Amino acid sequence: MVAEEQITAAAVLIGNELLSGSVKDKNLHYIATSLLNAGITLREVRVIPDDCEAIVDAVNTLRASMDYVFTTGGIGPTHDDITAECIAKAFGRDLIQHAETAETMRAYFTSKGVEANDERMRMANMPDGAEPVRNEHSVVPGFRMENVYVLAGVPSVMRSMMDAAIPLLRRGRPIYTSSVRCDLQEGSLARGLADIQNAHPGVDIGSYPLSKAFNYDVSLVVRGTDEALVAQVIDAIVVLIGQLNGSVLERH
Amino acid sequence: MVAEEQITAAAVLIGNELLSGSVKDKNLHYIATSLLNAGITLREVRVIPDDCEAIVDAVNTLRASMDYVFTTGGIGPTHDDITAECIAKAFGRDLIQHAETAETMRAYFTSKGVEANDERMRMANMPDGAEPVRNEHSVVPGFRMENVYVLAGVPSVMRSMMDAAIPLLRRGRPIYTSSVRCDLQEGSLARGLADIQNAHPGVDIGSYPLSKAFNYDVSLVVRGTDEALVAQVIDAIVVLIGQLNGSVLERH
Known part of the structure; x- marks a missing residue:
């Protein structure tokens, strides 16, 4: 949070x-x-x-x-x-x-x-x-x-x-968003993602399966006001995807 | 209502x-x-x-x-x-x-x-x-x-x-919906529509301009649990459209 x-x-x-x-x-x-x-x-x-x-x-x-x-x-x-x-x-x-x-x-x-x-x-x-x-x-x-x-x-x-x-309107600090889509299931990513989220309380990590629950297509979205931290967390997720033998399909 | x-x-x-x-x-x-x-x-x-x-x-x-x-x-x-x-x-x-x-x-x-x-x-x-x-x-x-x-x-x-x-789930009485689209502005229809709504409290009449506020394209939707009454109110709206020299573009 x-x-x-x-x-x-x-x-x-x-x-x-x-x-x-x-x-x-x-x-x-x-x-x-x-x-x-x-x-x-x-x-x-x-x-x-x-x-x-x-x-x-x-x-x-x-x-x-x-x-x-x-x-x-x-x-x-x-x-x-x-x-x-x-x-x-x-x-x-x-x-x-x-x-x-x-x-x-x-x-x-x-x-x-x-x-x-x-x-x-x-x-x-x-x-x-x-x-x-x-x-x-x-x-x-x-x-x-x-x-x-x-x-x-x-x-x-x-x-x-x-x-x-x-x-x-009064403006807040800009919120940076970065995302990566991969060919793994949420259930395979869940443990590693939770570890990354716990290690980086300064960002919010969201996990969104793109079609159905057991499909291999999940989008992981990182949001926060610290642009460098957002980028660093995305890098950590990309490493996790590799460790699980997944592939990055898209990255923004 | x-x-x-x-x-x-x-x-x-x-x-x-x-x-x-x-x-x-x-x-x-x-x-x-x-x-x-x-x-x-x-x-x-x-x-x-x-x-x-x-x-x-x-x-x-x-x-x-x-x-x-x-x-x-x-x-x-x-x-x-x-x-x-x-x-x-x-x-x-x-x-x-x-x-x-x-x-x-x-x-x-x-x-x-x-x-x-x-x-x-x-x-x-x-x-x-x-x-x-x-x-x-x-x-x-x-x-x-x-x-x-x-x-x-x-x-x-x-x-x-x-x-x-x-x-x-427990089911309610079916709600019937009927609609008519016409080539008039909401501002021209408003008075007559309000009269029809007031005369028929058993239905809800909604008016939805389809693109922008001053365009001539409005959808009028009638909803209620009395199918015959819904049809009767749609008929009254069609008469109103004619009185205002408008045309019905679509009716469902």
Whole structure:
């Protein structure tokens, strides 16, 4: 286990469609890698329905224990888009129309010949005290309320909002990752790997069989904030693979 | 909102690799659709690291409030596979070797000329009182401890264990899903959709823009346990699309 202080984050993916299998999540992986690259440790993800109690519960639990919380989904114009009002509820704030955002949106809709109806203009609503997270993709922003970043669910829009959020975050020490894939079984590697992990508490070693439990194809991933140590542990794993008469298939 | 009593479930996806972006989750969608087909409502998913405290916390919170909990990941032979011992801890049970499972595994390993070393045999460990979830894919089973089903993380193995678990579950009323895709914007549909939702509290209507917020491509999904009502609500949405001069692109 990496013992030094970490900047931590959680993500809350909001949407009945993810829980019913109607839509496959495409956001978790982008959030995970964006945070990793910023040296921020993603500690937990929750997938919850479009249900106010569930949203308030998840956000209030996680914002108390994490440096940052990112939500995705439920900020569009339809009746099932309830995230903004639930975030306001979680913080005990009023939901207000963000004046500058409303003005920009109205101008944009007018220029496109699209009606700035009440439903579309709901997307300018934020909890009192929130700041818009403006982004390259859309005139409709996400928003930040204290340490909670509220992002869209549609992957292309979410990515753009996440990219806009990243420069606003406190960054941790970069986390270095290195991996080696080999033609051995996990059960053959396990004892030696445990010895290497115990000898190097400054890194995390993960072992991931790539297809099925008894296949001969395992990826070993080493992560840590000390780049030289990560490289040294990968070297030790490569030596172990050789001792077990295995071959390295790939190394990154 | 569908008001009638539901059989509920949660999933806990365990693995540092999911949170660091090293591995993309491939299990959530299969779990979601398997449960939907069994009439069981997946209410929450948590993705957590290979960390005993996080596993105990998530499992104990969710097993108290849900009919079923499914975990994936962390039941292999390597040092980072700590799920079985953490489930035992969550239930206040000892971790024991399941005798019959150990015997089957040892016979299998011997027949394959693979060493039945301590690390491989760890996969026969379960909390005292657990029952193996035997499956088509692998001689190593998952296990059930009360209402918690502990499954593998490797997708092919997980699927096989999930398929083995499904017949053991109490089933709810089937949930019917119907959807229609059209060439309108969410912002144009929103008012009419909200009216239809309000008039039909027996179904859930979800609205999912398929690419970006201002694109003209929205999927409307209706779900509920009353098949005729689901069909009737889809018909009402098709009428709404026509009234707004839109076209139906696809209907399921």
